[in-house]
Amino acid sequence: MKTDELIELLAHDAAPPRRFRPLFLAAIGGGTAITALSFFVLLGTRPDIAEAWETTRFLFKVVAAIVLAVAAGGLALAYGQPGVFSNRWRWLLLAVPVALFAAVFIELVTLPEKTWAVRAIGQNARHCMVLIPLLSIAPFVCAFYAMRHSAPENPGVAGATAGLAAGAIGAAFYALNCPDDSPLFVAIWYTIAIAAVSGAGYLLGRRLLRW
Amino acid sequence: MSLREEQLAGLMRAAMSGDAGAYRQFLFDVTPHLRSIARNRCRAWGVAEAETEDIVQEVLLAVHLKRGTWDQSRPIGPWLAAITRNKLIDMIRRNGRHVAIPIEDVMATLQAEEPASWLPKHELENMLKRLRNKQQEIVRAISVEGISVRETAARLNMTEGAVRVSLHRALQMLAALYGSKTQ
Numbered sequence: 001m002k003t004d005e006l007i008e009l010l011a012h013d014a015a016p017p018r019r020f021r022p023l024f025l026a027a028i029g030g031g032t033a034i035t036a037l038s039f040f041v042l043l044g045t046r047p048d049i050a051e052a053w054e055t056t057r058f059l060f061k062v063v064a065a066i067v068l069a070v071a072a073g074g075l076a077l078a079y080g081q082p083g084v085f086s087n088r089w090r091w092l093l094l095a096v097p098v099a100l101f102a103a104v105f106i107e108l109v110t111l112p113e114k115t116w117a118v119r120a121i122g123q124n125a126r127h128c129m130v131l132i133p134l135l136s137i138a139p140f141v142c143a144f145y146a147m148r149h150s151a152p153e154n155p156g157v158a159g160a161t162a163g164l165a166a167g168a169i170g171a172a173f174y175a176l177n178c179p180d181d182s183p184l185f186v187a188i189w190y191t192i193a194i195a196a197v198s199g200a201g202y203l204l205g206r207r208l209l210r211w
Numbered sequence: 212m213s214l215r216e217e218q219l220a221g222l223m224r225a226a227m228s229g230d231a232g233a234y235r236q237f238l239f240d241v242t243p244h245l246r247s248i249a250r251n252r253c254r255a256w257g258v259a260e261a262e263t264e265d266i267v268q269e270v271l272l273a274v275h276l277k278r279g280t281w282d283q284s285r286p287i288g289p290w291l292a293a294i295t296r297n298k299l300i301d302m303i304r305r306n307g308r309h310v311a312i313p314i315e316d317v318m319a320t321l322q323a324e325e326p327a328s329w330l331p332k333h334e335l336e337n338m339l340k341r342l343r344n345k346q347q348e349i350v351r352a353i354s355v356e357g358i359s360v361r362e363t364a365a366r367l368n369m370t371e372g373a374v375r376v377s378l379h380r381a382l383q384m385l386a387a388l389y390g391s392k393t394q
Contacts, residue, residue: 001335003242005354006268010275011235012353012360013379016227017279081280082293151277153297210390211277 020150024077027146031139032169039135039173046177057181060103061190065175068096068194069168076143076161080150100191103183122180125189131177132193136163136170140197144208151211159205160198167197215244220287227283238271241291245270248295256303265334269389270298276386301389338388346381349374 052058071092078086108116122128143162152158171190180186219241226234249266253259273294281290339347345367352363364374 001339001354003264003268006271006335007238007242008357009350009354010238010271011231013382014226014231014234015375016229020280021282081282082297083289084282149279151280151294211273211386
């Protein structure tokens with residue numbers, strides 16, 4: 001087929017396409033809304049949430065998850081658009097593990113050694129590792145649907161980033177229910193759960209996000 | 212590139228608002244630039260120049276299918292360069308080489324003019340044969356024979372909407388076929 005003929009073909013498929021950026025933002029918003037609904041209906045916040053809001057540890061884990069979600073979401077959005085560079089989001093993303101590391105350090109320094117293991121293991125590691133992925137399903141599916149309309153240079157990395165955002169959204173809600181606030185617990189179990197969702201994103205991204 | 216880039220951006224903006232004529236103009240105007248990049252890179256990496264037009268076609272198809280990823284508040288040059296670069300990398304992977312292509316190279320050659328037109332190898336032809344019969348008929352009617360969607364619909368006893376949908380799916384299928392070759 002000559003190139004002119006191909007152009008003719010393309011010119012006949014001229015209906016305005018779905019724009020990726022609004023689609024992605026709507027998808028993340030919709031997925032988050034579904035998670036919020038499921039969370040409040042099926043799980044609910046922990047009983048002492050009013051007191052928890054006033055503690056630094058609780059606020060830290062919620063804010064960290066939200067910042068992670070925003071940074072990963074912004075990065076995924078940038079990855080999906082050819083020619084857009086994403087340093088701002090990378091730095092914000094990096095800030096989260098750095099802050100977590102600092103929080104862990106402070107925790108270890110301020111607490112007696114014999115409490116470390118108890119706080120790290122926590123009461124509900126299993127819940128954490130099951131519920132965070134479950135709560136991240138809706139944003140994950142929605143984000144992937146939107147990413148299918150994008151053009152990432154590295155489909156696996158783009159999928160992992162979208163998965164990271166979804167995992168962080170799940171974690172932000174889970175944090176409202178979870179009784180374990182210690183940064184030691186968060187650094188271990190939340191990280192594992194979110195990394196698992198991100199890993200799934202990488203594997204699916206390699207298959208589904210090629211263009 | 213900046214005047215040309217602005218012209219292309221203006222055409223694409225109009226196209227995204229539904230101006231089909233502007234979109235056709237965009238495709239015709241952008242092709243020589245894509246061609247000059249492809250030719251330059253083929254020369255640089257010792258890839259046969261017969262591949263050039265096939266690359267141009269692959270990039271055009273990608274630009275078409277992914278035009279929703281262009282942020283209209285940004286310049287269109289980097290967007291075009293990034294898509295071209297990605298497809299070049301795909302092509303080189305197909306040929307079993309690993310090359311790093313700095314985006315500055317690609318952007319610089321976007322400036323050049325390229326008058327001549329080369330004949331493609333027949334990659335697209337071969338892939339067309341793998342489409343469904345109806346899709347092939349629609350594709351040939353519109354591209355080779357140059358008849359309109361309405362006439363195509365009348366000939367094949369379909370609605371115009373159905374023809375458009377079938378055309379769009381055929382294009383997506385072609386892109387997927389390119390992609391599976393890169394496996």
